[in-house]
Amino acid sequence: MSLEDPEDKGENKSRRAMPARGTEKAGTGAKPTLKTIAELTGLAVTTVSRALADAPQIALETRLRVRQVAEEIGYLPDRAAQRLRTGRTNVISLVLDPHEEILGYATSMINGLTEALRGTAYHLVITPHFLNTPQIDPVRHIMRNRMADGIIFTRTEPSDERVKLLMENNFPFICHGRTELATAHPFVDYDNYGFAYQAARKLIAAGAKKLSIILPPDRFTFAHHMRHGFMTAVREEGVGFEIATGVTLDSKSDDIRDYVYKRMGEPERPDGYICGGEVSALAVMASAYDRGLELGSDVHLVAKQTSGLFDQIRPRVETIYEDLTEAGLLMGRLLLKHIAGRAPVAELQALQTV
């Protein structure tokens, strides 16, 4: 195609992209629009539009004919035009905390979201931080400028400002994790209480005498859930415990390792660790290894698993699975339901069990 008119130099100026739009040849070159179909069928543009929308006021025969022609010429509606006219964007924004425990977390969720959106008119746009305005809340930005029809975000806080803002403005959203606000809102969450509770019991069953848990940063709701589940279990069993101080699941993995390594050398050291993430679990394993402690006898470990990673880790580690792909799938479906029409909030909430 670019070899067609090697002599025509004057036109090269508008080389921006694609064959110039003026091509008269109505063949297959130009992108088909409603107008194209209108001309082919002898109908008006409006009629074609409504026919494709399957409006009952358009004769069935006409609808079928239009649809057939549209199919034949490979018509696809121009999203920009639709968006401009209707105000709907057909976009779902996934807002990712830049400090995300990125490995696996986001990816699994994206896979699920993708699956939920497949076959719909919706696109997924990843919005990690924002443009050149470093600290302006991306959620506010998306909402105010209608960059999306719905927002998804993660790492919810007990009194999350994003939730408040979106609720106030009745803007469709769903978050991963819960708040502690009085008014109900859509969410998908994992039973982190159950996770920590079960993890503690597993450690105790394995013979651990003093448990330690590495928690997420305290500002996140799920940190509270985990702490609560952990505390409940250790109190029920009357076993020794501590909560890692100075490091969280968000800490650099080297820092976590350093902390655990140091702790493993001190008196009254814990012999049972609970890790809410894969990286921190590996850090605990590395610490034990570097201390010459044997996993499964000297030290015990229960980790949260969100990928297949631990299937290849030796020695084998006890894990509890959180299915983030499923979470993404759920969030996608619930958000679409939310956008589509009114659904009772209760229907837009899901709690994944351990």
Add this chain to the structure above:
Amino acid sequence: MSLEDPEDKGENKSRRAMPARGTEKAGTGAKPTLKTIAELTGLAVTTVSRALADAPQIALETRLRVRQVAEEIGYLPDRAAQRLRTGRTNVISLVLDPHEEILGYATSMINGLTEALRGTAYHLVITPHFLNTPQIDPVRHIMRNRMADGIIFTRTEPSDERVKLLMENNFPFICHGRTELATAHPFVDYDNYGFAYQAARKLIAAGAKKLSIILPPDRFTFAHHMRHGFMTAVREEGVGFEIATGVTLDSKSDDIRDYVYKRMGEPERPDGYICGGEVSALAVMASAYDRGLELGSDVHLVAKQTSGLFDQIRPRVETIYEDLTEAGLLMGRLLLKHIAGRAPVAELQALQTV
């Protein structure tokens, strides 16, 4: 904001989204457009548009005034309108092979891309597979329907159809990996030849007598590069070698482990493994562990590292780093350059060294 009129219940009916658009109060409610600015400044819409575009024909004073007002009222151009009018989408599509070795690979790259696009008008859209048309080439779809201004894809093949198609149509793109086509095209690649070569030499230096390499599927160009680097090294050194058969880096990790485990029990087993990915390296480690072989003496391993994962893996493994975040950053920048205007192809190519 929602506390302002707590009594106004009647309005709740139009609950769909946001305050109804009819709000006459010109305050902060309605989304500002060029028209808003035009009214505020007493200028024509056209003038405002050009002023914001910093057109030299508009008086400097006017430009400043317009910009100031725009800033004050928080004006942001409507992307749909811009897109409809100019044909530019301000979108970059990252097309992801659904069989992607997703863990870390895509995520790192996305981080880099995000960084490259930050502060520009471009959005990143992830396109994993497509809509309800399972097997229609997503690249063709994006190009034909102008869903993006540029395309990024990975896992390039020697005679890649996507590259051909996009080149024929002069559509901006950049791919991760190279082809073996005669005509040059933009790409970012990692020196996988160098990786395999260096890895082999490291193993030999460590005392390995028979090397084995697990390669990517043969259809990808970088599989050839790796094989070539590997072969060069083993021939130079005259050491024993083999190439893993029946499994590739894309195989399920359990299958890789089973294969290696089996091989480790056979006569003339390799004692030095090269893995082009983290998961496969873990599988090799697990196999050795399950066989009771000690890493670093009985068996040696050199792995490609694309994340911080291996910093926490014990025993420590020799790795060679491929910076996929940097690759994403490069790809983003080069693609923007490509889109912006003409840049010699040579300037749109980058090879990351080992």
Add this chain to the structure above:
DNA sequence: ACCCGCATTTATATCGTTATAAATCCCGAT
């Protein structure tokens, strides 16, 4: 005063779609 040219601003048309209101057509009832 007049006209010219330069700097600056403005009017108009358009991108592709859809909401609204108006216009046809056909048929049976008067």
Add this chain to the structure above:
DNA sequence: ATCGGGATTTATAACGATATAAATGCGGGT
């Protein structure tokens, strides 16, 4: 024959931005 009314189709305007061409204002040369 005329009219009303349901079924179907169409014309017009608008979403918000920008490309193009036209218009305005102003100072200087004659």
